[in-house]
Amino acid sequence: MTSTAATTEATEKWSGQLRANGRRVTKQRLAVLTAVEHLPHAVADDVAAAVRGDLPDISLQSVYVVLADLTEIGLLRKIEPPHSPARYETRVDDNHHHAICTSCGRIEDVDCAVGHAPCLTPENTHGMTIEIADVLYRGTCADCAAQAS
Known part of the structure; x- marks a missing residue:
């Protein structure tokens, strides 16, 4: 499978899951989901850095808001190791x-x-x-x- 085909498949998967959870499909949500999928156990700062590759003007606060929303609806899992910032992953099933x-x-x-x-x-x-x-x-x-x- 080519990189473009894999990206399209991932976008379709995340879009369907967002809609199934009553959320609009936005470029911010898709970028955060893609970043966390490629950086499992990432902290918010690392997610924001990855997202800025596609959306250079996104704020860290916006990334936090999206992470919290996606965690609330179950598309992301938040893990909180002791003495470490929260980390996120897409393995929720x-x-x-x-x-x-x-x-x-x-x-x-x-x-x-x-x-x-x-x-x-x-x-x-x-x-x-x-x-x-x-x-x-x-x-x-x-x-x-x-x-x-």
């Missing part, structure tokens, strides 16, 4: 977790251990219907471990 390197900050997806959502079943739900279990694994990535050796 499953209940995966994350592993973060405590040395370099690299974040990787970790598939659900049990294979269905939620992955962990609490002993007491306190009357809540549990939909997502959010687990954050912390450790040292192989690259950082090799450098330390």
Whole structure:
């Protein structure tokens, strides 16, 4: 598939999902979705920098507004690692977790251990219907471990 065909396919996919969630298809929304898709686990500043490649006049505040809206309707997932700014990803269709390197900050997806959502079943739900279990694994990535050796 050519780059142009892939871009057209992605635009059609995101446009359909925006409409299905009652949102207008705008160049700002499409640019943010495309940026996050290509930069998984990106912080808002990185998303804004990528978006400015297509929309040089977009403000950081506008990017934050779009990120919040897309997160609210479920097209993006916001993850909040400790001692780090919020990060965003387009992988929202499953209940995966994350592993973060405590040395370099690299974040990787970790598939659900049990294979269905939620992955962990609490002993007491306190009357809540549990939909997502959010687990954050912390450790040292192989690259950082090799450098330390």
